[in-house]
Amino acid sequence: MRIPPRFTLLGGAAALLSTLLAGPATAAPTAITAVGEICHSDLPAQAHDTLRLIESDGPYPFPQDDTVFRNREGILPSRTTGYYHEYTVITPGADTRGARRIVTGEADREDYYTADHYASFDLVDHTC
Template sequence: MRFPPRITRIGAAAAVLSALLVGGAVTAAPASAAVGSICYGALPSQAYDTLELIEAGGPYPYSQDGGVFQNREGVLPSQSTGYYHEYTVKTPGSSTRGARRIVTGQKSQEDYYTADHYVTFKLINYGC
């Protein structure tokens, strides 16, 4: 049985619980931030390739991969610069990077998928 590459990462709920238990700060997403969720098994096959590359630390097919994602759209929870990083999910038949990305968050180690170039995001649920 093949396990998702980041199955051992803690989820956002566990990070919040940890922060509360040790007295840390928890920042909530702005009310305008609408982030859905997607089961790991529902991702396109190319997303698995990208997640495996992230886990391995590269090499990445595009020079922009691994770069800081600024969250200019404000869809993801607000974090300090450098918290989020973006990676290309290849789009079959596209001569460019296409619109699909995985965006990772460092502290609570969450992974988001976007199929529409940052208009919407879905938190990847490794438990379903």
């Protein structure tokens, strides 16, 4: 059984803040739209369902779930390939997977929520 990737909130927040303040290591412009924070209690019910599935290692509703998220958009902190994994957050009434995802990092409790298919991310604060 694979242990779901997680992180300590302080360590992840520091990495996120460092990335936001210092910017990317390259001089090329990036398309950072938004990296915010969201309280765990403010997530949609389906995101809570997805987080429970991650904690129990599935089963997942789509074959794309628990696959490597490559961070091609460059919005999340830069990490090695394989550090992030993505999971579908069901969108009620959608005929497809929809745009909502949870992306997890390897560190403890490092969960990002996106409602707009990777255009922006919110780090989940598990303390509220």
